[in-house]
Amino acid sequence: MSRRVVVIGGSGHIGTFLVPRLVRAGHEVVSVSRGQRAAYVDDPAWADVQRVTVDREAEDAAGTFGAAVLALEPDVVVDLVCFTADSARALVEALRGRVDQLLHCGSIWRWGRSLRLPIVEGAGSPPPDEYGIAKAEIAELLMAETAGGGLSTVSVHPGHIVGPGWEPINPLGNLDPGVWQRIAAGEPLPVPGSGAELMHHVHADDVAQLFELAIAQPEAASGHEFHAVAPTALTVRGYAEIAAGWFGREVRLEPVSWDAFRETTTAAYADASFGHLDRSQCMSIEKARAVLGYAPRYEPEEAVLESLRWLLEHGRLEVSRPLVV
Numbered sequence: 001m002s003r004r005v006v007v008i009g010g011s012g013h014i015g016t017f018l019v020p021r022l023v024r025a026g027h028e029v030v031s032v033s034r035g036q037r038a039a040y041v042d043d044p045a046w047a048d049v050q051r052v053t054v055d056r057e058a059e060d061a062a063g064t065f066g067a068a069v070l071a072l073e074p075d076v077v078v079d080l081v082c083f084t085a086d087s088a089r090a091l092v093e094a095l096r097g098r099v100d101q102l103l104h105c106g107s108i109w110r111w112g113r114s115l116r117l118p119i120v121e122g123a124g125s126p127p128p129d130e131y132g133i134a135k136a137e138i139a140e141l142l143m144a145e146t147a148g149g150g151l152s153t154v155s156v157h158p159g160h161i162v163g164p165g166w167e168p169i170n171p172l173g174n175l176d177p178g179v180w181q182r183i184a185a186g187e188p189l190p191v192p193g194s195g196a197e198l199m200h201h202v203h204a205d206d207v208a209q210l211f212e213l214a215i216a217q218p219e220a221a222s223g224h225e226f227h228a229v230a231p232t233a234l235t236v237r238g239y240a241e242i243a244a245g246w247f248g249r250e251v252r253l254e255p256v257s258w259d260a261f262r263e264t265t266t267a268a269y270a271d272a273s274f275g276h277l278d279r280s281q282c283m284s285i286e287k288a289r290a291v292l293g294y295a296p297r298y299e300p301e302e303a304v305l306e307s308l309r310w311l312l313e314h315g316r317l318e319v320s321r322p323l324v325v
Contacts, residue, residue, distance in 0.1 A: 003100070004028040005215065006072050008056070009080035010049075011037050013166050014105065014158070018078065018208035020045035025212060030072050040165035060087050066094020076215055080105040085137040092142070096151045101218050103211055104142055106157040108200060108227060108283050109275075110135040117198075118233075118284035121157075121225050129275065139225050146223035154214045154221045156207065159229035159283060160276075162300075162307040163204035167316075171240040173199060173276030174269040177317055180308070183240065184247040184319035188254040192261035195237035195253060197277040202229045203303035206296040213292040226288040230300040233282035242301045246308070248324040 010019050010031025016039040022029045023045035030050045034057075039046060052072065059065035069077060069091065077099055082088050088104065095102055109132040111124025127133050135157075142153035160169040170179040172191065182189050210228040214221035234242070237253065244251040262270040288294035298306075305325065311317040 002026045002028065003075035003215070004030070004073060005076045005078060006030045006032060006069060006074035007078045007080065008032045008069070008082075009105075010051075011039055012080060013040060013161055013163055013204040014080050014207050014211070016040040016165075017163070017205040018211050019049055021208050021212045022215070023048050025216070027215075030074070032069070032072070040163070056081065056087075060090065063090065066091050070094055070098060074099050076101045076103070078103045078105075078211060078215075082138060083131075084134055085141055088138045088141055092145055092151055092153070096145075099151070101152045101154070101215065101222070102142070103154045103156065103214055104138060106139050106155045106225065107132070107135045108157050108159050108229065108281055109279070110139055110157055111281065112279060114198070114280050114282065117282045119227075119281060120284045121227060121287050143223055143225065152218060152222040154223075155225035156210050156214065156228050157225060157283075158207045159200040159202040159227070161204050161207060162201050162303040164306065164310040166204065166307050167311065168304045168307040169199060169201065169276060171236055171243055172273050173197075173236070174265075174272035176265060176269045178265075180243075180317060181319050183243050183249065183251070184321045186244070186249040186252065188252045189240060190254045190256045190261055190264050191236060191240070192256055192258045192273065193236070193277050195235065195255065197236050197280040198233045198282045199236070199239065199276055200229045200233040200281050200283050201300040201303055202296065203298035203306070206230065206298055209296070210288055210292065210294050213294060217292055220291050224287070224291065226292070226294070227283040227285055228288065228294075229283045229285055230296055230298055230303060231285070232299060234300050236277065239301070243304075246305060246323050246325050247319070247321045249321070
């Protein structure tokens with residue numbers, strides 16, 4: 001069934017793949033963004049997309065963002081850039097009774113440390129940080145809205161997104177380019193923890209796939225949250241070994257304490273590493289498979305390699321040795 005879909009944040013990494021998917025599925029698509037940035041990957045489908053510029057932060061502050069979205073006459077709204085419960089609540093109140101479906105992009109960080117693996121929707125531990133707490137509040141708000149007979153909502157929770165134009169979370173759980181430089185040079189890599197900690201990546205197109213499936217099956221998806229991740233997760237050790245192989249190297253891991261690790265990098269990179277490795281998450285996708293037919297195309301290392309190759313080809317990352325794959 002063809003519907004008019006408004007994608008908020010449509011020119012971002014998920015939107016780069018979701019918007020063309022929706023066009024090809026026969027939907028009328030409006031991409032809303034705060035600027036005129038082009039999508040990260042060219043696709044002829046964008047010629048059929050209406051593009052609208054809206055400053056969400058300013059509109060939220062004025063209490064007019066919901067009205068601005070409604071003015072676009074959507075049947076379905078996909079919100080890829082909502083980060084506070086207040087912003088989500090305002091949009092829900094504006095859309096209630098006026099649109100068929102609201103889909104929200106959450107995060108697997110709406111859960112905290114892993115206690116049982118894989119983590120199933122609804123069974124994770126509480127998030128420890130401000131970002132995760134906000135994402136959990138939004139997901140719970142949306143589920144309560146639908147359960148109470150209000151707006152039909154869906155929450156999709158991506159893992160660590162990778163793809164063209166995106167810097168991948170590296171084997172140490174941060175965005176320090178020096179990690180890739182050390183791996184490519186065959187230099188020792190200081191690793192806090194045991195090396196068995198887990199990270200769960202996902203290609204942006206696989207996240208887009210799950211959103212598309214939820215739009216195509218609104219009754220099945222309504223009121224649910226779904227994890228959008230690759231079929232498998234990577235340990236720190238395994239990820240580092242695979243990455244070293246891309247440069248024709250063997251990995252050289254150097255176990256260190258967290259205090260010692262913090263002395264080797266910036267506070268921001270160390271905090272990012274702790275956030276990823278302390279959670280040590282591996283998410284289940286069985287619910288998304290069973291309910292919606294989710295079938296991610298990319299294993300995590302395939303998605304990361306695509307990101308890394310893009311960064312190197314576009315001069316966004318410099319290393320001393322080229323890829324050999």
